[in-house]
Amino acid sequence: MEAFVQTLMQKLGPFGIGLLMFLENVFPPIPSELIMPLAGYLATQGDMSIVTVMLAGTVGSLLGTLPWYYLGRRLGHDGVRRLAEKHGRWLTMSPSDVDAASERFKRHGKSSVLLGRLIPTVRTLISVPAGVANMPLGQFLLFSTIGTLIWTAALAMAGFLLGQAYSVIQDYVDPISTTVLAILVVIYIYRVVTFKSERA
Template structure:
């Protein structure tokens, strides 16, 4: 995996960083914890500029969150519950689990998105309940919510 990430960044430069960060948000096994440090190493060697490398990573990550966000927004709670009841046995999830998660997300969604975006693997999946709840893309919550944190 390390060689593939290194080769992608070397051959595609900023586009490679953006592409890898996009894919990392779709498929959790691709670790951004390798992508961005390698991008930083490339910057330190003088082969890339700092600001465009960061911008490519951020842009790739934001675009990568969109498919999961819109899947949640389009499918909605009821459809996901139906899918869980039909196929959830393969991943040990039921419609009851989705209902409990939905209630929890209604109470803690803004904080959950903020903190879960920092956790590898979870950062991919947190976009789904954000979409289901119709969370605004540009807001992570009010100042009042974070005062309690």
């Protein structure tokens, strides 16, 4: 996995970073915890600056949040709730989960979007209740940008500061990232199997 990510970045440069971060938000095949530190490390090779890496990761991630935001905005609370009723097992999301997410968003609003961008898995899902609540797009993008920039910058700087030391540990990165992905798949399958549907 690490080799695939590195090759894509080297071939496509900043666009490759943005593309990977976009996909990570739409359907997370590769975690940002692997993408951005590796991109930060590649910045030490001189092909692109660390600022370019941070901006590419942030823009790609932001673009990836928009489909979820517009899904929530188009369907509304009742529509997302019906989606959970119909496909809840595969989404591992029940109608009560939708209700709870909406209530949390009503209580915390803007801070939910900003802070949610700093929490793995929540980073993507927070876009749905923001859309459901019809949060103005400008506000959504502003607070998403702040949170996303902090997240991507921290991960990119970690890889950048490791510098040459990254080459010492990169042999361990691929098996570790593959293991993490396998664990996530197992967790998802477990949640699908043990999911309990609710009556409307």
